[in-house]
Structure formats: structure tokens, C-alpha cells
Amino acid sequence: MENKEKKGILHWMRLLFGSPVGAVGFITLLLVILASLFAGQLSPYDLAKQNLLDKLMPPAWCEDGTMAHLLGTDSLGRDVLTRCLYGARISLVVGVCSVAVAGAIGTVLGLLSGYYGGWVDSLIMRIADAFHAIPRILLAMVVLFVMGPSVFTLIMVIGVTNWVTYARMIRSEVLTIKEKEYIKASRTIGAADWEIILRHVLPNVAAQFIVVSTISVASSIIIEATMSFLGLGIQPPTVSWGVMLADGRNYLATNWWVCTFPGVAITVTVMGIMFLGNWLRDVLDPRNQGIR
Amino acid sequence: MGRYIGKRILQIIPVLFIISFIVFFLVRLSGDPVNTMLPPEATPADRAEMRTALGLDKPLLEQYGIFLNDVAHGRFGTSLRYGQEATEVVLEKLPATLQLASISLVVSTILGIVLGVICARAKDTAFDILFSSLSVVGQAMPSFWIGIMLILLFGVNLKWLPVSGPGTWKNLVMPVATLSIVTSAQVIPLVRSSMLEIMHEDYIRTARSKGLKERLVIYKHAFKNALIPVVTIMALQVPGLIGGSLITETVFSWPGLGQLMVQCINGKDMCVVQACVVFISLITIVANLAADIIYALIDPRIRY
Secondary structure (H helix, E strand, O other): OHHHHHHHHHHHHHHHHHOHHHHHHHHHHHHHHHHHHOHHHHOOOOOOOOOHHHOOOOOOOOOOOOOOOOOOEOOOOOEHHHHHHHHHHHHHHHHHHHHHHHHHHHHHHHHHHHHHOHHHHHHHHHHHHHHHHOOHHHHHHHHHHHHOOOHHHHHHHHHHOOHHHHHHHHHHHHHHHHOOHHHHHHHHOOOOHHHHHHHHHHHHHHHHHHHHHHHHHHHHHHHHHHHHHOOOOOOOOOOOHHHHHHHHHHHOOOOHHHHOHHHHHHHHHHHHHHHHHHHHHHHHOHHHOOOO | OHHHHHHHHHHHHHHHHHHHHHHHHHHHHOOOHHHHHOOOOOOHHHHHHHHHHHOOOOOHHHHHHHHHHHHHOOOOOEOOOOOOEHHHHHHHHHHHHHHHHHHHHHHHHHHHHHHHHHHHHOOOOHHHHHHHHHHHHHHHOOHHHHHHHHHHHHHHHOOOOOOOOOOOHHHHHHHHHHHHHHHHHHHHHHHHHHHHHHHOOHHHHHHHHOOOOHHHHHHHHHHHHHHHHHHHHHHHHHHHHHHHHHHHHHHHOOOOHHHHHHHHHHOOOHHHHHHHHHHHHHHHHHHHHHHHHHHHHHOOOOOO
8 A cells, every 4th residue: 555655656756747847836836835934044034123224235246235135125124035935924824725715615615506406506606606797806805904904814805705716616517427327326326415425526526626726826825915015915014925015116216126026936936836737737637638 | 699698687687686795795894884984082972873874773684775776876875085976986987997907908819819829820839938938927927016017127217108197108008018918928828728729620630631721721710719719718807807907006006996996995985995896896797798798699509
């Protein structure tokens, strides 16, 4: 058994590193996760410590830049690189947790909708249409304003505005396999609904679920940054890339680095996740083989 | 066809109800509106009077009924900030947002289709790899940051374009570019894969094997069919495009709904926020309806 498992991991690793897209995505994401975990060890600076004597220092390769602050400092003399490293924590946590929320809500509603049909289906699908009609960013803005900004609210909002994708995906899968012979067979031998769902429906959507989730983490990270940029998400002194950009925007005309590097951090992270997602889609979905 | 359109329009009604429900309860959740409207030193008697005047002492469902009736008549209440009916405030700012979003939709449709088709045609060449990668980069960047970077490059360093506010066509260039980059980055890969999928179809092989010129095969047989999913793809971009323009407006101080929303959220001007959400949702619903109808019109396989 253990041997088989090992072979499985080896097989996946071979697949992963056989594809440039998958390898780049995986390594990028791994580096971001490690950087966020070991931010305290990687940087000699205290996250919150201000040093007004060293404020707005340019990156090391510019004139007046020092090696002490590789990516320069912000308006309060805090090291930009250090803050970028710590900022990854919030982004990753909010991204992953909000997708878990969206996946949970969407799975339950999609299963109900597809499995039971009838008015339950109509109701859930109309609610999905309504959520689809309100731009995610707009709904997130309003809810965050109403509930007040906090990490928990942010996760919930980004999750709740994203359940529709999951619900529709699961529903359509349920509808396709509901009429299959093996489902009828399990029902004939007296399998309970939950048993059928657990054994036959969910395994069928697992691959698609993983792909959608990966891409969703990427879009959730962008929404988190956007909300924090607007002042509705993460609040200072907690550091997030969006917060750094909101602050750096005031120094745009004179100090370009303050609002450049947090954006680069977002782009690199999201790209890594998207590469990984694209690779997963190609590997997990046999229908994509020819199109790639 | 007429029946299909009628059915689609009827389907909108429950959606509108759900949206109004969301909008109504979101605002009720935000706490007592009396607190934001009256100064802190107001007496309890003043508060009670205000509550009666606003109808806040009635049961919640009755309040929702009154709200629905008001909304159906275009009344969202008087804006605290502008002292005007919220609908009027929103309608005043709406054209600026529509201008920005529609120009960006046109630009990104053209860019998305042209680059997507070329990428599919030139699959695995340097051009394809370049633009396929650029579209991943474009999707990975938050729209507001693209805006900031454009300002940094063209506004601050090169001084070619004005950085904020309305004005001449020059003021439109950067906001439109921001939105178009984000949107066409989503569209290019979709058009590309839709085109590639069609190139695998049997009728393309037939067209080729009967000796048609490659150009004819591409433009007459493949492209026309690839356009069908593109209509849906573009309609799917509309909510994102409008959401994106809300953010882009705040970056470029463009006087549209996005700027209005942020100002009213900060100023706790709830009725304007409600009106914004309802109007923006309406636009999205209409755009999706239009896409479904166009889809039914251009795809001969769909007959209702």
C-alpha cells in the first residue's frame, strides 16, 4: 500500500516537472508559501518598526539606495521587501479560506439543486442568477461596508460571492450522472441519497472541483487586494499587498517603488497559482488533451 | 423565437426580486439608519419621531413591501450628501461609467478576437507563446494596479497623458486601456481555445480535403463558428467589466458610479449605494439577456 502511494507521488512529480507550466507554477507557489512562513527569519527588520530617518529610500540598485533595504522603504521608513513577505500571509490565508467557503456553499446548493430538482432547483438557480448579475466587487464593497472590515468578514464575503461557479458545476454534473445506469442500480439495491452522493457524485466532480478551486484562489487574492486598496478590506497596521498599494499610491509621483513591488508580488503569486491551475486542468481533464 | 425571448424576460422577474431582497436586507443589517442621520446628542424622542417618519417602526416585511414599491417607482430616498433623489444622482453619473465600460468592451472584443484567432492560427509559434503568456500576466494583475502602473509610465514619467479626471479623449485612454487589458486577457485564451476546438471538427477536415484554400477554411468555415461562443464569452465579461470600471474610476478619478459608490460608502449615504447596486445589476441582466437573444439569432442550431 505504502509502495503504491509512493509510486503515486513520484508519478505526479514526473508529470509536474515534465510540463514547464506546471513546474513554474508549482515552484513559484512553493516559494511564496515558504517566504510567507519564514518572513520573520528571512528579514532582519521588525514588521511594524518605523524609522522616519530612513523614509522613502529607493531600491538598492538606484542612486541613494542601500543594500540594507533591497526594495527601498515606504513613507514611514519600513522595509518594503519585509512588508511584501509578510503580506503574502494574509493573501494566501484569505485566498484559500474564501475558496473553502465558496466550495462548501456551492457544493451543498449544487447537490440540492441537481439531486432534488423541481422548485428547489428553480429557487437555487434563480438565486445563483441574481448573484451572477451583481458584480462580485460591488457586492463585496457593500457587504464589507455594512459588516465592517475584518479578516473574517473579508473571507466570508469573497467566498459567498463565488459560490455560484461551484453550484452550477456540481448541479450540471449531478444532472448528467443522475440518469446513469449505475446510479439507478445503487438506488435499486437501497442505497441512501447521501451514500449515492458521497460515492458516485462527488468523485465525479473532484477533478473539475480542484481546477476551479485553484483558479478561484487566484481571483480571490485579487479581490482581497482590491478591497484592501479601497480601504474596505484589511486594515493597517495589519499588512497586506492591497494596503501597501493604497499607501504607496500617495507617493506615486515621486517614489515609484512603494506601489510597484506589492503589485509585482500579487502578479507573481497569482500567476503561479494560475499556471498550476492550467496544468491541473490539462492533466485532470482528458477532454482537454487535444486542444492544448 | 418570440416565445423564447418572452420566457427569458419572465425569468428576470424572480432574479430582480432576489436582488431587491439582498439590497434591502444588507442595508437593514448596517444598523439603525437613524443613528447616521441624527447628531449624537439627539434625544430619544427625536429618534422615535425620526423612526416613525422613516417608517422604521413598521414590521420588517411591511418595510420591504414599501421599499419594493418605492424602487418600482424609481425612489430610493434622498441622498444625504447631494440632497437629491438617489435615482437622479445615479442617473447623472451613469453615462460616464457606461461610456468607459462600453468603449472598453468594444476595444477588448476586437483585441480579444483578433489576437485570439491569430494565436490559434499560429499555434505554438513565438507569437502564440508571447500573447498566451501575456494574457496570463494580464489576468494575474489587479486592475487597479495596472491603472497605477500606466499612470506611473505615461502620466508621471513620459507625461504623455493626463492622470485623472474627465476631459478630452486623452483622459479616456488610460482608463480604457486598463479595463481592456484586464478583459482581453480573459478573452484571448477563450477565443483561442474555441477556435482550436473548431479546427478539430470534421467539417473543417472536409473543407480542407476538398482543396479549399487555408484562408477560406479559416475565415469562412472556422471563424464564423468560433464567433458563436465568443458572444457568450463577451456577455460573461460584462459583470467583471462593470466591477472593474468601478475600481478603475477610483484610480483615475473618473466621475462615474464607481467613484460615487466609494464616496457614498465612506459618507454612509446608503440610499445612493442601494440605487447603484440596483442599477448596475439591471445593466448586467440586460447585457446577459441581449447575449442570449443574439446567441439564439446567430446559432442556427438553436430553435425555440
